[in-house]
Amino acid sequence: MAQMTMIQAITNALDLELARDERVLVFGEDVGHNGGVFRATEGLQKKYGPNRVFDTPLAESGICGLATGLAVQGFRPVAEIQFFGFVFEAMDEIASQAARMRYRSGGRYHCPIVYRSPFGGGVKTPELHADSLEGLFVQTPGVKVVIPSNPYDAKGLLISAIRDDDPVIFLEHMKLYRSFRQEVPEEPYTVPIGKAAVAREGKDLTVIAYGAMVRTALQAAEEWAKTRGVQAEVIDLRTINPIDIETIVESIKKTHRAVIVQEAQRSSGVAAEVIAQINENAIYYLEGPVLRITPPDTVYPFALIEDEWLPTPERVLRGFEKALSL
Amino acid sequence: MTTDVQTKPVVPYVQVLDEQGNVVDSDRMPKLSDEELRTLMYRMVFTRIWDQRAVRLTRQGRLGFYAPVSGQEASMIGSEFATRKEDFILPGYRDMPQLVWHGWPLYKAFLYSRGHIEGGRIPEDVNILMPQIIIGAQIVQCAGVALAFKLKGEKRVAIAYTGDGGTSQGDFYEGLNFAGAFHAPAVFVVQNNQFAISVPVELQTAAKTLAQKAVAAGIPGIQVDGMDVLAVYSVMKEAVERAREGGGPTLIECVTFRYGPHTMSGDDPTRYRSKEVENEWERKDPLIRFRTFLERKGLWSQGDEERTIEEAKEAVNEALKQADAAPKMTIPELIDVMFKDLPAHLVRQRAEFAEEG
Ligand SMILES: Cc1ncc(C[n+]2csc(CCOP(=O)(O)OP(=O)(O)O)c2C)c(N)n1
Numbered sequence: 001m002a003q004m005t006m007i008q009a010i011t012n013a014l015d016l017e018l019a020r021d022e023r024v025l026v027f028g029e030d031v032g033h034n035g036g037v038f039r040a041t042e043g044l045q046k047k048y049g050p051n052r053v054f055d056t057p058l059a060e061s062g063i064c065g066l067a068t069g070l071a072v073q074g075f076r077p078v079a080e081i082q083f084f085g086f087v088f089e090a091m092d093e094i095a096s097q098a099a100r101m102r103y104r105s106g107g108r109y110h111c112p113i114v115y116r117s118p119f120g121g122g123v124k125t126p127e128l129h130a131d132s133l134e135g136l137f138v139q140t141p142g143v144k145v146v147i148p149s150n151p152y153d154a155k156g157l158l159i160s161a162i163r164d165d166d167p168v169i170f171l172e173h174m175k176l177y178r179s180f181r182q183e184v185p186e187e188p189y190t191v192p193i194g195k196a197a198v199a200r201e202g203k204d205l206t207v208i209a210y211g212a213m214v215r216t217a218l219q220a221a222e223e224w225a226k227t228r229g230v231q232a233e234v235i236d237l238r239t240i241n242p243i244d245i246e247t248i249v250e251s252i253k254k255t256h257r258a259v260i261v262q263e264a265q266r267s268s269g270v271a272a273e274v275i276a277q278i279n280e281n282a283i284y285y286l287e288g289p290v291l292r293i294t295p296p297d298t299v300y301p302f303a304l305i306e307d308e309w310l311p312t313p314e315r316v317l318r319g320f321e322k323a324l325s326l
Numbered sequence: 327m328t329t330d331v332q333t334k335p336v337v338p339y340v341q342v343l344d345e346q347g348n349v350v351d352s353d354r355m356p357k358l359s360d361e362e363l364r365t366l367m368y369r370m371v372f373t374r375i376w377d378q379r380a381v382r383l384t385r386q387g388r389l390g391f392y393a394p395v396s397g398q399e400a401s402m403i404g405s406e407f408a409t410r411k412e413d414f415i416l417p418g419y420r421d422m423p424q425l426v427w428h429g430w431p432l433y434k435a436f437l438y439s440r441g442h443i444e445g446g447r448i449p450e451d452v453n454i455l456m457p458q459i460i461i462g463a464q465i466v467q468c469a470g471v472a473l474a475f476k477l478k479g480e481k482r483v484a485i486a487y488t489g490d491g492g493t494s495q496g497d498f499y500e501g502l503n504f505a506g507a508f509h510a511p512a513v514f515v516v517q518n519n520q521f522a523i524s525v526p527v528e529l530q531t532a533a534k535t536l537a538q539k540a541v542a543a544g545i546p547g548i549q550v551d552g553m554d555v556l557a558v559y560s561v562m563k564e565a566v567e568r569a570r571e572g573g574g575p576t577l578i579e580c581v582t583f584r585y586g587p588h589t590m591s592g593d594d595p596t597r598y599r600s601k602e603v604e605n606e607w608e609r610k611d612p613l614i615r616f617r618t619f620l621e622r623k624g625l626w627s628q629g630d631e632e633r634t635i636e637e638a639k640e641a642v643n644e645a646l647k648q649a650d651a652a653p654k655m656t657i658p659e660l661i662d663v664m665f666k667d668l669p670a671h672l673v674r675q676r677a678e679f680a681e682e683g
Pocket residue numbers: 029058060082086089420459460461462488489490491492493519521522523588
């Protein structure tokens with residue numbers, strides 16, 4: 001076992017899969033020689049050569065279309081979108097092309113593509129880099145969307161994503177890249193896609209989160225336990241499309257109350273989908289409304305104010321209190 | 327028999343001053359007054375100093391996002407100098423000098439860098455858009471601004487800037503093609519500084535020049551020594567005036583180099599380019615060659631140089647003070663600028679965030 005940051009766990013997963021399966025290709029802007037702007041692909045071109053790990057011209061639609069073409073010819077592309085804010089450039093290639101390939105060809109073709117991309121706020125990037133656009137892909141049939149919250153899961157989920165026979169969007173929160181280390185086994189292992197994890201057990205309130213907000217929720221839960229003696233159960237979704245509603249329902253059966261902490265804007269995203277599914281599956285176990293703790297429905301804000309816009313620990317705690325009192 | 331396929335570069339290359347400051351193409355020498363020549367030098371020296379200060383301020387955490395410009399002064403300043411105040415500039419993130427010399431107050435550039443909304447509040451009489459982050463978007467928008475000038479019958483020109491990497495985006499081809507199809511008054515300036523972050527231009531395209539990408543769009547394309555401010559000005563002036571007079575768009579490729587890192591956010595150029603390559607480009611430096619040229623004509627002195635440096639430092643300090651004085655942003659204020667009339671859900675969210683204080 002080694003202590004790894006999330007970025008190291010990701011590099012390690014790519015390395016192992018490149019070694020295991022020669023159909024795996026890794027490419028994108030600056031990922032080859034330079035090892036990626038966050039160094040996620042550091043050393044991989046040297047090890048596997050420029051036919052398997054390479055730089056592309058600067059065009060996201062090109063990168064994702066290339067991936068689809070390679071995929072229908074039997075390769076397993078891992079394409080990087082340098083920042084997820086640029087995914088709009090590739091929207092057609094992902095959402096109308098790769099996501100529909102299996103369906104439109106009646107199963108003749110499929111796209112085992114992983115789209116890796118850094119996303120999320122709180123690291124003072126320039127404009128249009130930090131958006132949480134995952135909600136777009138929660139409404140896109142034909143793709144899976146995975147968001148790890150820690151190094152161990154990042155490695156296991158990325159390996160699962162690469163081995164998956166359908167398109168997987170793998171979102172790496174920039175704030176988590178180097179913020180902490182965890183024990184990560186050196187050998188390959190998988191963490192199942194579509195399965196949430198209970199990150200903290202508790203009996204009083206179910207808190208549902210993903211990505212960097214899992215850390216924020218956990219910190220708030222500890223604080224809450226210390227100051228108020230109330231026990232929150234924190235669920236880390238890990239996959240947001242599809243959503244593991246069973247784990248959520250099991251928790252709500254115990255706590256009867258729930259909140260969602262989300263970094264994306266409030267309306268029509270993951271939180272809304274979670275609430276819809278709770279409504280369909282767990283409404284009779286509830287003793288109060290399910291609340292959303294989120295930023296407002298504005299454009300992702302200017303760097304100088306992003307920390308206030310994102311759910312702050314105080315705002316999260318106030319949300320917990322409110323959910324308990326209603 | 328095989329078909330004869332054309333693979334040769336098909337665009338002209340323009341240079342007026344060589345690296346030693348000698349005039350190599352007097353036909354191309356622009357008609358500029360002594361005062362205008364001095365202004366070009368002033369702006370290049372000023373910009374170099376401002377860039378050096380900005381790099382340091384970013385390291386100290388006093389600025390936020392910054393993409394260094396040293397090496398590209400001739401391309402940036404020479405091209406902007408050929409425009410008129412009423413012409414409209416659509417820049418990339420590195421194009422701060424063109425914006426500032428086109429009228430954007432320096433303190434606003436600093437606020438933009440920090441991530442403050444005041445940066446984007448462009449004064450009414452300044453004809454620019456905010457720096458573009460999404461590479462290529464400005465190229466298609468430029469076709470739109472140019473078409474607007476044509477439809478309104480205004481003798482104005484739209485100018486978009488991008489880099490060598492930017493020419494790979496679909497938007498780049500679309501913008502050139504649209505402007506050509508609409509015969510719109512646009513000028514597209516590509517600053518080929520040899521690298522898109524770490525990716526060399528040879529990996530970007532099989533084309534021998536970026537200017538030849540104009541050919542497929544049916545518009546003129548021209549390559550220019552981007553370290554030679556007179557050549558850049560000359561080529562740009564011709565393109566801008568042709569567009570203004572109804573002659574349609576032009577693509578200009580400035581062959582240049584950025585001395586510094588891609589941005590100040592962790593890029594390390596030693597990972598992807600050698601010291602020899604850097605030295606080779608520094609010998610082509612736009613300031614040195616133009617200074618030599620002016621000194622020989624008795625138009626620039628050590629005193630001018632020193633005075634310019636002092637003024638630049640002073641201006642940067644002044645702009646910083648002004649930037650520091652900008653009021654703190656609040657979430658409710660940001661909600662207010664989402665729409666002209668706030669929808670009900672945002673009115674509620676505004677109240678919720680206002681209550682937090
Ligand atoms: C659509 C889009 N894709 C990727 C990026 C990330 N990115 C920022 S700058 C850059 C390289 C740009 O190179 P070039 O166009 O040559 O301009 P330069 O920075 O050298 O001036 C990249 C890939 C971006 N900002 N926008």
